[in-house]
Amino acid sequence: MVRWGVHPDARKQAASPQDIERLPxxxxxxxxxxxxxxxxxxxxxxxxxxxxxxxxxxxxxxNISAPVxxxxxxxxxxxxxxxxxxxSGLGVLSISLEPDGEDRWIELTxxxxxxxTPAQIAERVAAAGVVGMGGATFxxxxxMLLGKRSQVHTLLVNGSECExxxxxxxxxxxxxxxxxxxxxxxxxxxxxxTKALCGIENNKPAAIEAMRHAAADFAxxxxxALPTRYPMGSDRQLxxxxxxxxxxxxxRSADVGVLVHNVGTLYAIQQAVRFGRPLISRVVTVAGGxxxxxxxxxxxxxTPARLLVEHCGGLREPPARLLMGGPMMGxxxxxxxxxxxxxxxxxxxxxxxxxxxxxxxxxxxxxxxVSACPMNLMPFEMxxxxxxxxxxxxxxxxxxxxxxxxxxxxxxxxxxxxYFDYAKGELTARERGKMRQESIRQLTSxxxxxxxxxxxxxxxxxxxxxxxRERAKAATAKxxxx
Amino acid sequence: MSHISHAPHAHxxxxxxxxxxxxxxALVPATLFSIWLNGWPALLLWLVTVGSAVFAEFFCLRLAxxxxxxxLADGSAVLTGWLLALSLPAWAPWWIGALGAIFAVVVVKxxxxxxxxxxxxxxxxxxxxxxxxxxxxxxxxxxxxxxxxADALSLSQSFALTFLxxxxxxxxxxxxxxxxGHIKTELTRDISVTQALAAHGQSMSASLFGLHGGSxxxxxxxxxxxxxxxxxxxxxxxxxxxxxxxxxxxxxxLLLHANDPARYLDVTTHLLSGGLILGAFFIATDPVTxxxxxxxxxxxxxxxxxxxxxxRTYGGYPxxxxxxxxxxxxxxxxxxxxxxxxxxxxxxxAASKKGAAS
Numbered sequence: 117m118v119r120w121g122v123h124p125d126a127r128k129q130a131a132s133p134q135d136i137e138r139l140p141x142x143x144x145x146x147x148x149x150x151x152x153x154x155x156x157x158x159x160x161x162x163x164x165x166x167x168x169x170x171x172x173x174x175x176x177x178x179n180i181s182a183p184v185x186x187x188x189x190x191x192x193x194x195x196x197x198x199x200x201x202x203x204s205g206l207g208v209l210s211i212s213l214e215p216d217g218e219d220r221w222i223e224l225t226x227x228x229x230x231x232x233t234p235a236q237i238a239e240r241v242a243a244a245g246v247v248g249m250g251g252a253t254f255x256x257x258x259x260m261l262l263g264k265r266s267q268v269h270t271l272l273v274n275g276s277e278c279e280x281x282x283x284x285x286x287x288x289x290x291x292x293x294x295x296x297x298x299x300x301x302x303x304x305x306x307x308x309x310t311k312a313l314c315g316i317e318n319n320k321p322a323a324i325e326a327m328r329h330a331a332a333d334f335a336x337x338x339x340x341a342l343p344t345r346y347p348m349g350s351d352r353q354l355x356x357x358x359x360x361x362x363x364x365x366x367x368r369s370a371d372v373g374v375l376v377h378n379v380g381t382l383y384a385i386q387q388a389v390r391f392g393r394p395l396i397s398r399v400v401t402v403a404g405g406x407x408x409x410x411x412x413x414x415x416x417x418x419t420p421a422r423l424l425v426e427h428c429g430g431l432r433e434p435p436a437r438l439l440m441g442g443p444m445m446g447x448x449x450x451x452x453x454x455x456x457x458x459x460x461x462x463x464x465x466x467x468x469x470x471x472x473x474x475x476x477x478x479x480x481x482x483x484x485x486v487s488a489c490p491m492n493l494m495p496f497e498m499x500x501x502x503x504x505x506x507x508x509x510x511x512x513x514x515x516x517x518x519x520x521x522x523x524x525x526x527x528x529x530x531x532x533x534x535y536f537d538y539a540k541g542e543l544t545a546r547e548r549g550k551m552r553q554e555s556i557r558q559l560t561s562x563x564x565x566x567x568x569x570x571x572x573x574x575x576x577x578x579x580x581x582x583x584x585r586e587r588a589k590a591a592t593a594k595x596x597x598x
Numbered sequence: 599m600s601h602i603s604h605a606p607h608a609h610x611x612x613x614x615x616x617x618x619x620x621x622x623x624a625l626v627p628a629t630l631f632s633i634w635l636n637g638w639p640a641l642l643l644w645l646v647t648v649g650s651a652v653f654a655e656f657f658c659l660r661l662a663x664x665x666x667x668x669x670l671a672d673g674s675a676v677l678t679g680w681l682l683a684l685s686l687p688a689w690a691p692w693w694i695g696a697l698g699a700i701f702a703v704v705v706v707k708x709x710x711x712x713x714x715x716x717x718x719x720x721x722x723x724x725x726x727x728x729x730x731x732x733x734x735x736x737x738x739x740x741x742x743x744x745x746x747x748a749d750a751l752s753l754s755q756s757f758a759l760t761f762l763x764x765x766x767x768x769x770x771x772x773x774x775x776x777x778x779g780h781i782k783t784e785l786t787r788d789i790s791v792t793q794a795l796a797a798h799g800q801s802m803s804a805s806l807f808g809l810h811g812g813s814x815x816x817x818x819x820x821x822x823x824x825x826x827x828x829x830x831x832x833x834x835x836x837x838x839x840x841x842x843x844x845x846x847x848x849x850x851x852l853l854l855h856a857n858d859p860a861r862y863l864d865v866t867t868h869l870l871s872g873g874l875i876l877g878a879f880f881i882a883t884d885p886v887t888x889x890x891x892x893x894x895x896x897x898x899x900x901x902x903x904x905x906x907x908x909x910r911t912y913g914g915y916p917x918x919x920x921x922x923x924x925x926x927x928x929x930x931x932x933x934x935x936x937x938x939x940x941x942x943x944x945x946x947x948a949a950s951k952k953g954a955a956s
Contacts, residue, residue, distance in 0.1 A: 124608055203602040280608060352942060365943035443608040450602075464607075472609040477672065478714035480614060482885035487836075487892070492939035494890055512941045520606035527612045528714075534604035 118357060120490035121345040122521045124280045124444065126319060127470075131403045131410040132283035136291055138414045139427055141215050145418030146198045147173060147184055148210045151457040152247040153254050154180030159211060165192045170222040170394050173211050176242070182255045182458075183245045185394035187416035190215040201421075201440050201457055205450035213418065229302045229389045234264055237306040237389055244388030245395045245458070249380035250274060250285075250349060251441055253459040256381055263307040266370035271303055272358055273314035275323065275379045276342055276349040279442025282462045284399040285379050287412045289316070289323035292383055293330035299382030300337055302389050307375060312337045313358045314379075317344045346444060347519040351376045353490050365515055380461075400460055402428045405467035406435040415456050421463045422452035435465035443470075444520045474529045485522035485532060491515045495522035499535040507546075513539050614713075618673030620834050624825035625680060625880065628818040634745050635818075636688035638756030644683045646760070647695035651679025654703035658712075674713050678702050681721035681881060685873060685920065686728075687739055692760050694735050698724040718927045719887045722920040729920070737779065778863075778872045778910060819875045826879025835883045838892050839899040843878035844869060846903015854911075862911065874906065877919035887927040894930075894937040902926045 150156035157174030161167060167186040174184040193214045197207025229237065242257035273296075277285040289296060300312045314331070316324045318341040331337040342348055342357060352363050354376060361372040369376050377385075380398065387393040396417055403410035408429030415424060421440070425431060439446040440460050449463075456463075485495035493512040501509040513536060522532040633640045655675035659666040679699045686695060702724035710716045729736045743750045751759065758764040829835045847868050854862040868874065882888060882902050889898050902922045909918030 122610065124610070356942070362943050364945075365941070367943070437603065437607055439607055444606045446605055446607065448603050448605075448607070466607060471603075471607050472611065473603075474609070474613060475668075477614050477668075478712065480617075480714045480885050481888075481890055482617065483836075483890040483892075483895075486890050486939065491942040493941060494934075494938055496890060497934065511938070515941050515943065518605075524606045524608065525610050525612070527614050527617050529609065529613065531604055533606065537604065 118343050118345050120353070120488065120492070120521075121347060122488050122524050123344070124346055124524060126344070127280050127403070128283045128286070128319070131281070131401050131412055132286050132320075134411045136287050136399055136412045136414050137427075139416070139419060139424065141188060141217065141219060142416070142419045142423050143215070144193075144420075145187055145190075145213045145215065145416060146210045146420065146455040147187065147213060147418035148198065148200060148208045148455065148457060149174045149184060150200075150208055151184065151253060151417070151459065152182040152245075153252065154178065154182070156209065157181060157184050157245075159195050159209070161192050161195075161211065163192055163195055166190070166216075167192060167213070168220055168222045170224070170396060172394075173213075176245075176255075180255055180258055182247050183243065183394075184211070184417070185245060185396050186213060187396040187418055188213070188215045189218050189220040198455070199450070199453060201447065201449060201454035201460065203448045203450065205454075210418075210455070224392045226391055227389070229298070229386075230305055232389070234260075234306045234308065237302060238264070240389050240392070241385055244384070244393065246381060246384045246388055247395070247458050248378060249384060249398060249458060249461070250378035251445065251459050251461060253457075256377070256385060259375065259377075260303065260306055262368070262370055263309070263375040267373070268307050268309050268370055268375045269311065269373045270359065270375075271300060271307070271309045271312040272354060272369075272374050272376045273300055273312055273379060273382060274349055274351075274354055274376055275314055275316040275320075275327065276354060277320070278317060278344070278346045278348040279444050279446075279461070280346075281403040281464055282401045282442050283403075284401045284412050284461050286320045286323050288383060288399055289320070289379055290326045293323075293326040295386045296327070296379050296382050297330040297334065297337065298390070299384075299386035300331075301334065302385055303375070303377060303382065304336060309375065310336060314339045315342045315348070315354055315358050316340070317342050317348055319344045346524075347490055347517070347521065350490065350517055350519055352517065395458055398456070398458060398460065400424060400456055401462040402464075403462065404435065404439075404464040405470050406431045406433045406465035408432045417458060418455045420452065421449065421454050421456060424456070424463050425452060425465060431465055433467055436468040437464075437466045437471055439464040439466065444524065445518065476530045477528045479526075479528050479530055482527060484525045484527065488521040488525045490519060490521060491517060493522075495532045495536075496530075498539075499530060499532050502535045502539045507539055507543060510539060513543065516540070614674075615672040617834055618677050620832060621829060621880065622673060622677055622680060624829050624834075625684070625822075626825075628821035628825060628876075629680070629684065631818045631821050632684070632688065636740075637743055637745050637750045638753050639751065639760045640688040642756055642760040643686060643688065643690055643692065643695050644680075646692045647683035647686070647699045648676055648679035650696040650699035651675045651682070651703050654700045655708070658704060658708040662708075669713070672713065675703055678707065678720045681876075682724050684876060685721060685725045687736065689738070689740050689759060690735050691763050694728060694732060698728045701727055714886055716886055717930075719881055719884045719923055722881055722923045722927075725920045726924055729915070739779075819870045822875045822879060826875070829879065829883075835879070836892065836895070838895040839883045839888060839902075840878040842896045842899025843882050843903040843906075844874070846900040846905075847874060847907045848903075850904065850907045850911075868907065868910070872906075872910065873919050877902070877906070877923060881919070882923055882926075887923075887930055889930050889933045889937065891934070891937060891939050893939070894933045897937060898926055898930065898933055901929070 155178035158177045160175050161173050169186055169189045171186045172183055173186050176183045190213045192211055194212040198210035199205045200208040238257045238260050246256040247253040275285055275289055304312055314327055324339060324341055327339045331339055347353055351369055355369060355374055356362055363369055363372055384395045397414055399412055400415045401412050402424045411428055413424055438449040440449050441447060441462055479496050481496055489495055498510045516536045518533055520533045526532060652675045656666050659669055682698050682702055702720035706718055706720040706723040707716045826840055830837050848865050851865045851868045855864045882899055889895050905922035905925055906918045909921055
């Protein structure tokens with residue numbers, strides 16, 4: 117039985133019944149070079165250069181990184197800072213691409229994925245720039261290689277889509293189930309796992325039906341209806357519900373023999389491995405009380421969010437809040453100019469009644485946050501310590517997954533998860549400071565040791581020379597006397 | 599949009615004032631019943647107590663130069679006064695209610711920092727203070743005379759009783775002890791529980807429906823339990839504390855009564871007297887002064903129940919809920935420190951401590 121979590125009002129009905137629509141080609145795309153966790157991609161094109169759809173724009177650099185590709189054919193018009201889809205609206209190095217309207221692909225060849233070796237599959241996934249599309253945006257190939265190394269036996273397919281409003285995964289499963297199932301089989305083949313469990317919340321019966329149908333011929337794949345409960349889509353919670361196992365606090369999913377991939381990611385993997393198509397588009401839910409006609413759109417990476425909202429009939433009221441992602445964990449957007457990136461599951465324009473914001477009042481220790489916390493933390497106590505700056509007394513801050521369940525249920529409207537993110541940042545900064553101090557200490561002691569050694573060596577050399585001189589003197593004296 | 603908001607960008611339809619007013623709403627049926635049962639003096643005492651609590655809160659907020667309106671609207675002062683009123687003898691003089699309410703709000707709550715900061719349950723701390731300082735007023739009970747019945751006091755007689763302390767002559771003879779008080783007295787005279795209960799002449803149905811003397815809120819066990827169950831159904835409180843409190847009283851009562859019925863009271867009498875139902879559902883569940891984790895709540899609740907039974911059976915005071923709650927309030931920080939849920943992915947308590955330290 118699931119005891120943790122919250123039941124936010126799902127509000128998926130506005131967008132989920134309509135088929136995915138393809139957004140017309142925009143007049144300009146802004147493709148950030150950092151759309152994933154890890155190091156940003158390095159631009160490999162120059163301004164004025166003409167590129168084809170799927171051509172490499174930025175190459176990965178470092179172990180954890182992902183390349184970015186041209187979402188359509190056109191001309192690179194700028195490589196400069198463009199406001200990031202982030203509350204700060206700060207600039208991030210982006211490639212601005214003016215489409216030529218032809219939408220011409222690079223040369224693609226279809227390959228049978230099951231004729232490839234696991235290493236070849238991982239390389240194709242890495243080259244296609246596939247990252248976790250549930251929002252974590254971790255490079256998928258890195259995860260697959262890790263899974264292969266740690267002998268993962270089960271692939272968990274995350275189709276829970278527990279965030280309110282969002283239905284992009286729901287639509288994807290309903291319309292492209294066969295391709296997702298092939299993606300599942302490719303990953304099973306690549307990591308050597310024998311079993312796949314696909315968890316879908318039971319408020320998406322059509323998606324469950326479609327996935328069961330598509331997976332009917334494959335005994336290794338089982339589709340499981342999950343209870344509807346936020347945050348079911350969090351890795352650790354999904355693993356616990358589907359396998360009964362807990363990932364150790366300082367461990368990874370692979371430590372309990374499982375690998376978790378979102379359905380959107382598996383679709384992207386299938387496209388990359390079978391057709392060689394890089395990740396250049398995704399399905400985005402456009403919803404919220406302020407949006408005239410909510411729906412799901414297939415959108416090129418780099419499309420400004422404004423075009424999505426306009427395609428959905430525009431705004432019917434001034435939005436109280438603009439978000440990228442779901443309302444529980446999504447980021448506030450400073451404006452609709454922000455581009456769609458690989459991790460953008462939704463663009464939400466919420467009305468004032470939907471955010472239900474109130475002034476925080478004092479904590480009455482009611483314990484609602486304790487019951488809601490999927491990690492079994494005691495949020496009210498943690499925030500009390502953080503409030504007075506006593507970060508050392510905070511228990512379990514590293515286990516907090518920032519799901520926001522505690523803030524959501526708090527009758528006092530205390531921004532608990534905001535406190536925790538602040539504390540995490542503060543603790544990381546402290547740890548970094550400590551590491552720096554430690555390295556300074558080591559360098560200082562090494563220098564002292566070196567100076568001492570040099571002085572000692574000098575003194576020894578001097579003593580040696582002196583002894584030699586004395587010996588020579590004694591020898592001359594002897595000679596003189598003899 | 600001038601400011602940046604942090605996720606989540608949605609919120610459950612709840613607030614502190616919703617919680618407080620729901621608890622108050624759950625008390626309304628039992629309160630109305632008690633007022634009917636005990637007549638106008640009960641209404642007057644209730645008015646004075648709740649009014650004093652609200653006034654005391656207002657006074658403190660003004661003193662602290664904080665805006666008073668939003669804090670008063672949260673209903674916590676009303677609830678404190680209300681719970682205190684329900685724990686007082688219905689015919690107590692007005693100044694008992696006023697003094698208790700002011701003590702509860704000013705000394706027990708606001709001095710500690712206001713809502714959420716108090717260590718002890720304000721209503722129970724005030725009741726304990728009153729019981730120790732004014733034992734006579736706090737232990738004078740009358741046989742109930744329901745409103746509109748032949749024996750009932752008129753409104754003017756009630757004013758005279760509550761505000762001037764003039765007991766109508768016809769009622770002096772009717773005052774008597776509560777069930778628990780009576781048994782305690784009789785036991786000291788070597789009269790067995792069975793005999794004392796029979797002599798007290800109170801049937802179980804009278805207890806159930808509250809047709810006997812006692813505090814305002816002590817009498818309507820059934821209505822109070824219904825209100826408490828409604829709060830559990832609405833998820834305002836959880837079942838842990840009420841169940842544990844009742845179990846804490848019922849288990850020792852069951853064992854020892856079976857062993858020696860002449861010395862130990864039976865379970866039903868225990869559960870239905872002395873405001874135990876009020877305490878279990880409405881007072882021990884005060885979130886501020888009880889532990890935050892479900893397991894901690896079970897320990898807290900069971901200890902409140904057990905202490906109640908111990909004090910009732912072996913202690914000097916017949917009615918023990920207030921003392922038990924206050925004692926366990928003091929232990930709540932300790933319980934919260936040592937009894938916490940096992941964090942996901944941590945093997946044991948030792949491991950979780952290591953995780954916090956690293």
